[in-house]
Amino acid sequence: MKNSFLGKRIRGGGYAMKGAWLLLKHEPSIQVQFVIAIMVCIAGWIFGISRMEWILQFFAIGLVMSAEGLNTAVEAMADFVHPDFHSKIGHIKDVAAGAVFFAALIAVIIAGFIYYPYIFGN
Numbered sequence: 001m002k003n004s005f006l007g008k009r010i011r012g013g014g015y016a017m018k019g020a021w022l023l024l025k026h027e028p029s030i031q032v033q034f035v036i037a038i039m040v041c042i043a044g045w046i047f048g049i050s051r052m053e054w055i056l057q058f059f060a061i062g063l064v065m066s067a068e069g070l071n072t073a074v075e076a077m078a079d080f081v082h083p084d085f086h087s088k089i090g091h092i093k094d095v096a097a098g099a100v101f102f103a104a105l106i107a108v109i110i111a112g113f114i115y116y117p118y119i120f121g122n
């Protein structure tokens with residue numbers, strides 16, 4: 001079982017959950033986004049958003065937290081591979097942060113589409 005196809009997949013899932021827990025425990029940017037995710041879920045519950053709006057909201061939350069998690073991994077990798085200041089490292093980190101910016105921008109646009117009608121009417 002241990003080295004079977006299924007055993008490896010289950011172990012991989014365990015490592016992934018450990019990684020998610022490490023992100024939540026140690027990374028301030030992920031912690032902030034997690035709190036924002038809880039707040040928008042409370043907003044969704046208060047405004048009684050539709051099933052499709054919940055799906056879009058969870059998609060946006062997943063998109064931002066995934067991008068931020070990968071950005072954190074890229075930053076850690078860059079610091080490990082080259083701890084000193086280097087313009088290439090700066091470029092790599094800026095590009096990884098840019099990916100988070102795209103995800104966050106899309107999330108804000110989705111939030112606007114969902115909540116604008118509930119707050120300001122159609």
Ligand SMILES: Nc1ncnc2c1ncn2[C@@H]1O[C@H](COP(=O)(O)OP(=O)(O)OP(=O)(O)O)[C@@H](O)[C@H]1O
Pocket residue numbers: 075082083084085086087088089090091093094097
């Ligand atoms: N080793 C480096 N060489 C060149 N530029 C760097 C380097 N480290 C960081 N930078 C620049 O600083 C920006 C911020 O980097 P980074 O996110 O690692 O710093 P930080 O804000 O201290 O990170 P965190 O608080 O998430 O640990 C990068 O996007 C990059 O422009």
